[in-house]
Amino acid sequence: MPVKSPDSLSSARSKLTKTDRSFFQAPLTRLCCSIAVVAWLTVGSAWAESKQTQPNVVIVITDDQGYGDLSCHGNPILKTPQLDRLHSESVRLTDYHVAPTCSPTRAAFLTGHWTNRTGVWHTIMGRSMLRENEVTMGDVFSDAGYRTGMFGKWHLGDNFPYRPEDRGFQEVMRHGGGGVGQTPDVWDNAYFDGAYWHNSQITPVKGFCTDVFFDYATKFIRDSAEKKEPFLAYIATNAPHGPMHSPEEFSKPYVDQKENLANFYGMIANIDQNVGELRELLDELNISDNTIFIFTTDNGTSSGSKVFNDGMRGAKGSEYDGGHRVPFFVHWPEQGLDDGRDVDMITSYVDVLPTLIEMCGLTAPEKVKFDGVDISTLIQGGATEWPDRILVTDSQRVKDPIKWRKSAVMTDQWRLCNGKELYDINKDPGQKTNVAEQHPKVVARLTDFYDQWWDELLPTFKQSTAIHLGNPADNPARLTSHDWITTRMTPWNQSQVRAAMNGDANTGFWNVNITKPGTYEFRLRRWPTEIDKTISTAIPAGSGVPGARAFRETPGKAVSAVRANLRIAGKKQSAPLTPDQKEVSFKLKFAAPQTTKLWAEFQTKKDEIFGAYFVYVEYLGQ
Template identity: 30%
Template sequence: MKYRIQIFIFCCFLGLKTLSAQEQPNFIVIFTDDQGYEDLSCFGSNKLKTPNIDKMANEGMKLTSFYVASSVCSPSRAALLTGRMPKRVGVPGVLFPKKNEKGLSTEEITIAELLKEKNYATALVGKWHLGHDKKYLPLNQGFDSYFGIPYSNNMSIASGIDISPNIVFNDGYTLEKMHSDISRVEVESKKGPKNALKNKPPLMRGNQIVEYPTNQTTLTERYTNEAVSFIQKNKEKPFFLYLAHSFPHVPIFVGDKFKGSSGTTPYYDAVQEIDWSVGEVFKALKENGLDKNTIVIFTSDNGPNSHGSAKPLKGRKFDTYEGGQRVPAVFWAPNKIKQGVVSDEIVSSLDIFPTIAKYAGISMPKGRVFDGYDISKFLKGKSKKSPRKEMYFYGSNSTKIDGVRVGDWKYVINGYRKTSWRKLTKEDTKIKLFNLKENKSEAENVIDSNAKKAKQLLKQMTRYDANLEKDISKK
């Protein structure tokens, strides 16, 4: 107590303002799963209506050149929470519910751990997907509470997760039948990442499974109720809520109230239910007097699956073309983020970590390389330019660098990933150069007429990757 008084007196002497617990800003990051660039009405879709996110965009900042660090989920989430490239933190690809699967190292510092320096309450509601073994789970990564499924909703139960004595079983399941599933997954996972028990993830609270198989139809509603409850319980102290929705990842489940609501497909029904969820979060903020002191960020973990749209961009999930990693993003905070702005400046999910640190008044951790930038001045309107001028692209489930964007120019080695449903043509494998200002859809390869620019970008990309490798080798 004496130490705090001395700091307060010293700050007053210097004319510095100290923040009380009530003045510390709250942070909410809403992260959807496999939602495409176009898949909000405020981003141009005519297949659905998202009035709550549209209102958020009108009152905040809509970013049209916002990138996540990967075109698949686990690495994208690792980068968001650490401010470091997936390759740097050892999560370059998708994690699966198999025995001895790794996860995000506890040596990494997450946003939740960072905010503990200022005694923030922290919660993860929704999808984790950064390791299902106990040492990797959210409660060991800075979160006070966790409610959700530990990986994608099309995956199965994994061995080694504690089971609640009060577990709820669905679909006629028993404890014996659940253990039979676990044994089967252990055997089949040795054959590869996929198994025959898809679409049966467990629901967890804390470190324990509390429901199996998860009733996914009510998942978005339950996530929302959990998020609202957390806001209500922590209205007297600063908090960080990471609300990571499981949809519109496939298989798509929608609550009864939203089935057919878009008049198009279940994919858009699911996004409309998420929009409802956003509205409930904002309602809770207003009812608890927190809407003037909370920063809310809405975005997606990567490009769309086969049901969504990245138009007018090229590519989708798995790709390093724009549609794989450029996603819809809205930043909202009265008095902290300039209102009614649409910006095409380059911003990344990597920038969220250092920006939250700045708003919270916390120094960046020493002794490690961060790939994000503090964009608080840009968000406040004190600078029209984002400090980020470049974005690097790595192949999905790969440590191999595929491309780089610097300003309006983008150099790509492998834009498409070869899959069971896509056979690459000779044209697909050509190295490409695009001017995104003139050709947002990456339709015209201008490398032949801009050989010097291509050489510059290749050199910059190669240098960055070499430095990243050097940093990794020091560990």
């Protein structure tokens, strides 16, 4: 569309009200463009000009902690004094929305793109890997000369080119998959004294997982400050995601609750202490004033909704507000963002990256059009008017997206859920009364926006991500059943792998990219190399840890396989098994690079099929 002059844009904005801003009730592309132009003309480069040096950025994003899982928001049981203090000294986005589950939120948060655009609409099945063409927050800050660190939960791919170390983060300490003890993680990890990937190398650690991730972040921040280099520290805790394990000193105050809830709250209390200690470090290093400190979470509560959910309907996974409206605090004393102020306009995870680019005075990546907008004027308090935005979130959790599935089309006032239910969120924050019949024009407007949004994204759904084979940065590549593509459930955690996941949900394929011609070795294993056991071996249950039952406490069932089968790129290989084999190896030569499907399976005497839960693929040369 033609770009409006500053005068005409100013005039248009001055006539807008919160519930009737007709200028912005346009197609999706025009809407996003208009909002971005308004924000840019309002702010210009004020943030960059007003600061003396580039600010540091610290982001703490927790897992499965909802809006109501904070004492500052009214929780009657949980105590979070450090986060309460941060809340009192921050600008708070009170109507901030993410996806209802883990990976989708992280994809949009780190790219500024709708999660379904990035290829990440599930947490498993190859649908949690962030597409190669996406530019991440790590890329943007690294290109701008920042030191970049990622600590904790990534959940956007465990193989090249999807790992954080491949996506602009220079210092990385992370677990595998979507949580400690999930299938891609180091074998037998269980929140305490485990091992994680430090800059791609498995590194043993001591202590509780959250403490470890904050400790590594602390070292990174201290080192950056000593070198007087600006930094981005992205601290993404796996806590308080289940299984529910907490250091006993933190769960003890909640022993009168059920075990899972006591440990859920204990994990949050531990995060709270770590946040307080991290802020003390910033003070000690004399960098707190010029550090943008953000606290937020990745979706609605998994465990606390029955205690306190701020009156919202739904929890993790839900299309209702309880599934995706979460806390967002931003603290930056040097720019006056320490006055305990609320921003009530609707905002979203896709806004975070474009906003940080503006606040830090960075150059936006070329040829990237964000789905979010710069909301720095809202945060600063300089926006007296703001467009009546329309935002979309959904919870797909299927192999291929389904239109309207568990969706919410949102404005400041309205929520259209599943394309059928309309709620006036200002009058009915609990979303109890469907008023769709009383407001057909609102339903039509939100439906029209969603239809355009869906049609724009629909062609991208076929762009499946593929794990690279043969890249020197990840050779051999370690493939796990977490990333099987299937219409059924995958063995996504180590308990399911141990149990051999009885039933027919025991195979799938990996989408892989053979990156160069030559010979590749495929090693099919029942157990990962960390435990060096034969395919037919049944392994004992592992030890427990404080809290709920650990994944490793499930006894390991043997797979009585007699044959191994491999299919890839039209090639088929098969070999008999003996009881003493730990793995079966196949070597195949490929004449050209290609993207294809990889099936790796074990077969029993009864012709039962079990997928190889772990496959190691190594490029051997021409």
